[in-house]
Amino acid sequence: MLNPADAAFLDVLAGLLPEGAIGPIEPRYLSDPRGRMGGHAGGVARPRTVEEVSTIIKACNAARVGVVPFGGGTGLVLGQVMGEGPLPLVLSLERMRAVRGVHAAENVIVVEAGATLAEVQAAAEGVGRLFPLSLASQGTARIGGNLSTNAGGVNVLRYGNTRDLCLGLEAVLPDGSIWHGLKRLRKDNTGYDLRNLLVGAEGTLGVITAASLKLAPIPAAMGTAVMVVPSPAAALDLLALAQARLGGLVSAFELISGMGLAFLAEKMPEQRQPFDMAPEWMVLIDVGLPDGLNPDVALEGLFEAGLEAGLVQDGVIAQSQAQRADFWAVRENIPEANRRIGSVSSHDIALPLGEIAGFIAAAGPELAKIGEWRINCFGHLGDGNLHYNVFPPVGQTREPYLGSAKAIKAIVHDMVHARDGSVSAEHGIGRLKVDDLEKYGDPAKLAAMRAIKAALDPNGIMNPGAVLRAIG
Structure with a gap:
């Protein structure tokens, strides 16, 4: 069993560290960016050196006090927020930035x-x-x-x-x-x-x-384009064509849906969009080329080849750094527009590239069996990572529909798992997806993870309840 980071423990710890290493518990240390859960803690440690970190961890291990490491607080799966159990010590490395x-x-x-x-x-x-x-x-x-x-x-x-x-x-x-x-x-x-x-x-x-x-x-020349595609399947074929023509010089290949563009138009109308009429699907392509190669020529060639193959319907190549920034701002502001709309259930998933088009085609009809939804599917198509987010109907807020969140997540994650995908692509497990890891994780892998945790952290002090369920 863990013990709380109470006043007596904090006094002992403060005596082992330089003045100022134990700081106040500010709200930022206990908050989740999406507002789903508030954390709690007995205190906050802010060391300046690795030796001070060592002193803190030794003291916590000896007293069996839990430690929640804290970075920038931007994690999306509650890995940096502990909402229950004995009060932990938050360990922030914000003063170690050299x-x-x-x-x-x-x-x-x-x-x-x-x-x-x-x-x-x-x-x-x-x-x-x-x-x-x-x-x-x-x-x-x-x-x-x-x-x-x-x-x-x-x-x-x-x-x-x-x-x-x-x-x-x-x-x-x-x-x-x-x-x-x-x-x-x-x-x-x-x-x-x-x-x-x-x-x-x-x-x-x-x-x-x-x-x-x-x-x-640093690539000598960068080029950015947005291209309208008829479907996710066409986007994947265009990705293969881009890789064949440009080898390893494609830096990013992002899939953007018309729903995401509609959300931007509704909630962030000041954001300039590349097309007067939002397409159902488009891709954002970034290339970085060595000296002597022209990215505009490369992207024009890709567009023409894609058009001839029926993979591209329209496109715009950025003609300035400002226009390139505008294209990327569209992609980067989609999550904020999502937040303002208010999702019922959001998913960070990964699929084999060959399974993506089939998943997107099948998931919408499957979800329609349990209600009417708006779906914003977007993400890093080049590495198979999709953000598949489900929203209430037009004009509705999320609150009346939150009772369906568990069923929505089960449908999406079951379909991903059946296609040999992952229910956590880039956000991690944290505390939010511990149940999902237990449900979909390979039993042998989970057993090995638990054995490693027990061997390295027998007292269970390190980020209790994150990734693996806390025992005792």
């Missing part, structure tokens, strides 16, 4: 976990390099949280998830020991891969305090 080293010739940057994604991107740009992870929340999200959730974003097609961008880690394990794993090696076959064990563990196996991250050359 860039420890930039090795431009190696395409590596070493940063502390509290640095925001935007700060890491800026440090890379300062030496003429690109840190390619890109999220709408990059001004707030911190790199430790990105690593802990294995964040995705729009550039996974070309550069991979956060896991693929990580070379090494520094972390504090549940007993307080420090793992000095900040290597900058591309190859290191020296036993079990603790780096990949901690990446995506959502703070349940330890606290990431710093990371060595891969950088990439």
